[in-house]
Amino acid sequence: MPLPLRRRAAALALALPALVLGLAGCSTPTAHRPAAWAAPELLVQPSAFAGVHGLAVDGAGRLLAGSVVGNSMWEVDRRTGQARVFIGAPEGQADDIAVGPRGELAWTNYLMGMLRYRERDGAPLQVLARDLPGLNSVDFDRRTGRLYASQVFLGDALWEIDRTGQKPPRLIKKDMGGFNGFEVGPDGWLYGPLWFKGQVVKINPADGAMQVIAEGFQIPAAANLDGKGNLWVVDTRTGELVRVELATGRKSVAKRFTPSLDNLAIAPDGMIYVSNMANNAVDAFNPATGQSQRLTGGAVAVPAGLKTEGDRLWVADVFGFREVQLSSGAVSDIFRMQREPELEYPFSVGLSRTQFALSSWFTGTVQLVDRATRKTASVIHGLKAPYDAIPMEDGSVIVAEIGTGSVTRLSGPKHAQRQLLADGLQGPVQMVLGSDGAVYVTEAAGRLLRVPATGGAPQVVAQGLQMPEGLAQTPWGSFIVAEAGAQRLVEINPADGSRRSVAEQLPIGLAAGPGLPPPYVPTGVAVGADGSVYVSADRNNAIYRIRPAR
Template sequence: MSSPTDARPSRLDPAGARRPATGAGWRATRLNHPNPLWGSNGIAFGPDGRLHVAQFLAGRISAVDPATGDVETVVGPGDPVEAPDDLAFGADGAMYIADLTPGRVWRRTPAGEYHLVTADIAQPNGITCVGDRLFVNEMRSAGRLFELFPDGRDPVVLADDLAWGNAMQRGPDGWLYYPHMMTGQVWRVHPDGGPPELFADAVDEPVAVRFDRGGALVVLSRGPAGLLTRIDRDSGRRTVLATGVTGLDNAAFDAENRMLVSSYASGGITEVHPDGRTRDLVPRGLNGPFGITVDLGGRVHVADHFSLTSTPAPGEATTQPPWPDAALTRRLIIFAHGVAAADGLLHLTTRRGEVHTHDPAGDTTRVRVTGLRDPVGIAVAPDGALLVAEAGAGRVLRVDAADDAVTVLAAGLPHPVDVALDGAGRVHVTDDELGAVLRLDDEGAGPGTTVADGLGAPQGLVVDGDELFTVETARRRLLAISLPTGERRVVAADLPVGRPAAAGRAAPKDPPGVAAPPPPFAGLALAPDGALLLSANGEGTVLRLDRPARPDGRAGGGAAPNE
């Protein structure tokens, strides 16, 4: 039976946390809580007193009741905004939105009407209003800071050569303060013009500049420790506070001067007390998850776009699943999409077109391959070579363990997304556009042999003995396929996979240096005890699927924790 905290709404089931239906002998268990507010970025209080949250990854804007934490979508799939990253409210109550990847700035009236302010800014991000005046900066190298005019007048450039701008605000002295994320600096410029001034240097990864109700300057860090740096504007004296909120993005102060912060790495909204204590207003969780793997110690690792996130290993935690966010370990590995564990190492693909190998023990990462086109699923061969589904190029690759030499195993596929090996070492691949699972029998022999076709966008893939498991994302179910006979059976249905925010909307294209919101990837992994682990990216959880007995007679995943 679900506990009250486990009944959080999922993204595909707003009314509650409905469980998937499972086949005979299988049981589904969440390893973490659903995440109702994933990818939280710019935040600002609206005229209605609610905290409005721009969600770049979700393509939506939500409103949070500051008393209860209840979340309501106010800008969603039916609206013209694609990838909101920051927002601000004007004196008349209108909401101004920085739509990052399409390069647009919108004005949304209190009645919900949209007006395009401009489509001529590259990667608009930081946005703020000073009375009825509107200011926006660009998140890119050699970026600019503008005053924009909703009445159609030409923009005015107030500052240029920004090293990736972001959240900014006017200070008590009337100047606009803004960060240079890539140089660790805070700058300021007067809204009425004049040369910009360097205000603070050597600030830890500044992502947002905010002033509390008393006029104190607070700079947020986007790094793993969640640092807040308070800088006295007169003396320059600094105090640094570690919040533990990995990947801070933005902050807002309510009428009582409570500080609320957002996290691009884990979503949610967190209250930060002056002494560093934190309290979740909206709990954090997973942005995806996407690729998934499990190591021999039973620790589950997921590629979560902005981070590599891991659950506790069995016996490490004092409570049963579903784990709270505080039990998850996050390493900021940007644009992580696929992951595989072997021999104490974690191998990842990224949306930057790279293959990485991460050593958790030493917390070091090295780049193995660059220049790929949207690599997704990854697996490790018995000889240590990496197998990669390069979806954007329609290829399956082998990366040699010794010298990282890349060999093409298959080409000409529509969209290969995941790879797995059977007991004989043969490579299998899912293609969600072809709707099939293929086996690659001979290197360089073409697209391979069809194992199963007519599938509904298969993605995550596992081969276990003489059975193959794949996630049919279009039909939201987990399918088992007998390799000897081709017989199919449904293991679980009504799975929370897929991203509802993308419905009816083409994915925005990646601008230079910034990956657009990632395409859905429902990864699948086999645990050492025989359970299956599924990336339930429709609600932000990892699902564990247990069976009482495996087809070969061995124990099949053990008992799931009581819920």
């Protein structure tokens, strides 16, 4: 559905870039500023979630799905695939979901390190455990009601959780190798994969004894029992759904899906549901027939930073790195999570003639990718929440770090040499290299800044913006800025800071969970050679195009 558009009748003429901020030597624009903008149109269709992870089928037959980045739990209709928010943000943040013997619900707030619980629909939410970073998988023993949870990635431990929340968690075992996506069996043992060892094991919660059931997986992510002597395992790197015979450990591939699988759930009727975090997808697989059906999904997962050139749009998609053909809207993968082990949750993409630069504030990295080979050239580690990076033609990289409030040029062997271009910034979010050779930066505090590429005091181009994030320069010299706090795009004249609306009421500005930076998933903005504006929408996982009206 087209989004509402607010237009101003009067158009303000832009000064030539040679006069921008009183600087000389800028190239003269050849395009003309449009009188207005058309209504936004969908280039990439929206989807539910914001990365989908744990799945569970409750006693009422509801299929529940968790999203970490989206900070919410969803319900997916098992017949139609329609999805709705079941428990909203931030309490609903769920990496895994478990259903108890009396219909109780427990789920893991992975980024908050909490385990949440409620007795039944409408009952108050409780926190049963906290201060367990990376709390990942959870399940009940349906005979006894005992509750277990594991830490993975940000920890490596298995715990028994006190159902009353009065006692601290009991440590069962640590340093297992990433006990992910487990389930409690009818014998009281815990069955699940070891992410980092390529094995499926069972663990006795009484004493931590562990036995290997099967091995030889690439990255096993989750395992569920079917009650018929089989353990079903998803391998996230290969995209395979594998049946393991418990009696013999023999493996057989039942279905090959696309990589980036995260979890699964088996319904009482035997239907197996599988989640794919890179496509916001939930697939239903019938083991009796071998047939599968996609219930819900999308072409992208959590679209963030954007760059465009010619007929291509590149998308930092958090769980993937995507290329969109502008003429058709077709989406293809460059990288996707877990299939390429070096991919580190990209939130922004920078572009030069030879390289992409993928920034991840979550992992503190900038990944440099060769445009010709689509191979990773290097990864810069140890950065302080880098929100954006620009690869330069001389091999250096300009990085905006929100953790240090700075813009820095990294160069030399392993990019170890640092040249501070600007510091004291209040939340640098996104950057673009302007036609005048300077670096333009949005600042979460509400400003658009101009930073000389050789360093020096930043100059304020515009202020009073509401959580400005993505930006791009138009062919006629102005800047398009996404005001995530106001859910709109504005066009800013750099000569005097004046602005006009490009689009309003956009589904942007996804709220962050507790303890996470407020410029959470940066809204991406790109402008094509014809003046068309592209914007990523983190509230519905779509990408929009806004054409100039002339």
